[in-house]
Amino acid sequence: MKRLTKFIESNISGKKILGLFILTNSVYVFMLTVTIPKTMEFSNGMKLLDMMPMGYDLNYVSELFNSLGEIGQEVYLTNQIPVDMVYPLLFGLTYCLLLAYFLKKLNKLNSSFIYLCLIPIIAGIADYLENFGIIAMLKNYPELTEVAVKTTSSFSLIKSISTSVFFIVLIVMLIILGIKFLKRNKTSANNVYN
Helix, strand or coil: CHHHHHHHHHCCCHHHHHHHHHHHHHHHHHHHHHHHHHHHCCCCCCCCHHHCCCCCCHHHHHHHHHHHHHHHHHHHHHHHHHHHCCHHHHHHHHHHHHHHHHHHHCCCCCCHHHHHHHHHHHHHHHHHHHHHHHHHHHHHCCCCCHHHHHHHHHHHHHHHHHHHHHHHHHHHHHHHHHHHHHHHHHHHHHHHHC
């Protein structure tokens, strides 16, 4: 944990976090507007596995891969997955530092609250494990196993739960910071009038 704290403290500048935030969201928008739609052109309206927050089963994966066909599977492997191998690292790093930045503003960085910074890292790791599972299934198709699907699906579930928890934590922090900001402004306004 000391390493993480040291890393965070040396990278917690607002400019660095803003740059990472812009880069992370640019990659995300690129996936949403380019690589995912390009892959879904072959899926007959079925959602890709990366977009299934509640997981999936063997039947769904078989049906999806069958709908994608050889070309669609190749597009999934060579267009969507490579971009999605960059995104989890950016997500984990950016949002770990963003939470740390807000914790510092709340004077809680050097407390057990620093463990909250691990949530986006967990989401990023789960995203990588999901990607490796998808790659393995695509390469082995039509030989799909229940174990491979369940394992990959569980990583999709961990990714979506940890991502949701991260956004809840972020919203709560922003609300607390907002309240703190309003109280400070109210106090300073009262001091001006007194």
